Amino acid sequence: MSHGADTVTPVPERGTRTRAGIVTAVLVVALAAMILVSAGTGQLHIPPGEVFGSVMHRIGLDIGPVPAHANGESALWNIRFPRVAMAVVIGAALAVAGLLMQAIFGNPLAEPGVVGVSSGAALGAAATIVFGWGFLGEWTIALVAFASGLAATLVVYVMSRSGGRTEIVTLVLTGIAVNAFTGAGLALMTFLGDQQAREQIVFWQLGSLNGSRWEQLGVIVPPIVAALVVAVVLARRLDLLSLGEKSARHLGVNVELLRIVVIVVTALLVGCAVAFAGTIAFVGLVVPHLLRMLIGPAHRPLAVTSVLGGALLLVTADLIARTAVPMADLPIGMLTSLVGGPFFFWLLRRARRTSGGWA
Numbered sequence: 001m002s003h004g005a006d007t008v009t010p011v012p013e014r015g016t017r018t019r020a021g022i023v024t025a026v027l028v029v030a031l032a033a034m035i036l037v038s039a040g041t042g043q044l045h046i047p048p049g050e051v052f053g054s055v056m057h058r059i060g061l062d063i064g065p066v067p068a069h070a071n072g073e074s075a076l077w078n079i080r081f082p083r084v085a086m087a088v089v090i091g092a093a094l095a096v097a098g099l100l101m102q103a104i105f106g107n108p109l110a111e112p113g114v115v116g117v118s119s120g121a122a123l124g125a126a127a128t129i130v131f132g133w134g135f136l137g138e139w140t141i142a143l144v145a146f147a148s149g150l151a152a153t154l155v156v157y158v159m160s161r162s163g164g165r166t167e168i169v170t171l172v173l174t175g176i177a178v179n180a181f182t183g184a185g186l187a188l189m190t191f192l193g194d195q196q197a198r199e200q201i202v203f204w205q206l207g208s209l210n211g212s213r214w215e216q217l218g219v220i221v222p223p224i225v226a227a228l229v230v231a232v233v234l235a236r237r238l239d240l241l242s243l244g245e246k247s248a249r250h251l252g253v254n255v256e257l258l259r260i261v262v263i264v265v266t267a268l269l270v271g272c273a274v275a276f277a278g279t280i281a282f283v284g285l286v287v288p289h290l291l292r293m294l295i296g297p298a299h300r301p302l303a304v305t306s307v308l309g310g311a312l313l314l315v316t317a318d319l320i321a322r323t324a325v326p327m328a329d330l331p332i333g334m335l336t337s338l339v340g341g342p343f344f345f346w347l348l349r350r351a352r353r354t355s356g357g358w359a
Contacts (some may be wrong), residue, residue, distance in 0.1 A: 020301035023294050026286060027308035034312060035088070038319040039080040046072050086212035087318045088311040090273040090328040091283060093224045095310025096231050097269040098284020103238040104262045105160075105171060108292070111285035112153075112216025112270045115171060116178030120152025121145040121267070121274040122204045123182040129200050138219045146271030152178050153263050187314055189235060207278040209318050220272040227268045228307060234262065235300035242297060280333045282340020283310055289347070 033048075040046035046067050053064025058178065066157055079320075101110040102119075105250050124144040124232075134140050156178055160171040190201050235257050240248045245255050273280065287309040288302060295301055298328055314332070321330040 001274040009110065012325070017301070020295040020305060021297075023291065023305055024308065027305060027312060031088075031308055031312045031315065033086055034315050034319070038087075038315050039076060039084050040207055041077070041319060042070060044071065044075050046076065051076065051178060065204075069089050082214050082217060083209050083212040083318065084315060085217055086209050086277065087314040089217065089221055089224055090209075090277050091314030091315035092228065092274045092307040093282060093310070094283040095193055095287040095306040095313070096228055096284075096303055097266045097273075098267045099288035099299070099306045100231055100238075100262045100269075101284065102288055103241065103299060104259050106242070107171075108289045109283065109285075109344075110171065112149075112266060113281035114285065115156045115175040115278070116152040116182065116276055117149045117156075117267055117270050118274060118279050119179050119182040119186075121149030121271045122279045123185045123189070124148025124194075124271075125204055125275055126201045127229060130193040130197050131190045136141070142219055142223070142272050142275040145275045146268055149271040149274065150264060150267035151349065152182065153267050157259070157263060159339075161254065184286055204278040206331035207280040207336070208321075208329065209277055210329050212276070216276045222240070224272050227265045227272075228303075230261070230265050230302060234258065234265075234304050237299075237305055238262075238299040239297075242299075278333060280314070281337050282343065283313060283336055285347075286340050288341075 036048040036051045039324055040048055040051045046069070050065050050067045050072065053066050054073060057065040057066055058077075067076065069075075097117075098111045101112055101115065102108050104110075105115075122145070124147060125141050127148075128141045128144045133144065136143055136343065156171065156174045159174040186201060186205065190198050192322075193201060237253050240251050240253050241255065241258065243251075248255055261275045288306050289310055291302055291305045295305060313336075317332050317335045324330055
């Protein structure tokens with residue numbers, strides 16, 4: 001990556017830290033505000049001040065008013081907050097997964113949905129539904145989705161390697177092939193399943209946070225948090241990898257082991273996200289790329305800001321999904337694709353305007 005040298009030059013690094021600090025602060029404020037607005041918006045409107053007061057009272061602080069409506073507390077804590085929290089967690093997971101994919105493939109087109117990991121994880125979830133697997137209770141869908149997403153990612157990774165390099169054209173073409181295969185698998189699962197299973201499979205394909213529960217968050221939060229911590233820990237090695245494989249090896253990085261660990265972490269993040277929300281595309285493409293344009297290529301600040309940016313994007317998209325059409329809940333995956341599709345085309349055009357595009 002041509003900008004890799006920026007990560008080891010002292011003066012730009014200081015500038016990057018300043019920009020990263022400003023962007024992080026803005027994202028924190030924007031995310032907090034959007035959470036309050038989203039939690040209070042719906043058929044039962046609750047002002048942001050009362051939402052904030054409800055949270056403060058729950059943690060033992062007598063700050064702000066509680067919801068005035070008799071059903072306000074129940075609506076917030078049983079319906080709104082689980083859904084908003086799910087959007088925060090899944091948005092963060094998908095954004096960081098996209099960042100990791102871009103890091104190990106060395107280009108900004110390597111989003112989990114593009115290379116097949118999202119559809120692979122969805123196929124595993126669909127198979128779990130149709131065949132009634134339940135060997136690990138609530139964890140079963142997440143585990144199978146993780147395994148199938150990992151398999152899809154490994155196939156794309158192996159097939160896109162040539163002469164020790166990852167080729168962007170082969171990467172995209174292999175991703176198309178994997179998506180086609182998993183699409184056929186989803187069609188087969190739809191054919192084999194009963195009416196209830198078919199409705200659930202449609203849910204995976206469209207993506208939705210409707211019906212999110214605290215119990216589901218309890219399943220996916222621990223592995224996602226662990227994966228996010230690993231991503232931050234690996235940030236320095238990813239910076240060295242951006243200098244080129246030979247340079248990274250000379251600086252003591254085990255490149256192949258790093259790639260394998262990153263692939264596993266990415267599959268874990270996407271698998272957990274897909275398990276309860278279905279396929280939500282392009283979050284991992286849009287968020288890391290925009291933040292890289294704002295704060296530079298250093299992966300540690302990118303990982304932190306991607307957590308916040310992904311959460312903000314998905315909370316906002318979910319709010320639009322719930323309110324754009326009266327008395328209807330639009331598929332959130334459809335909304336992210338409406339934004340991400342044109343953004344993907346813009347990236348392709350931008351690549352062709354640069355010197356030779358991406359290798």
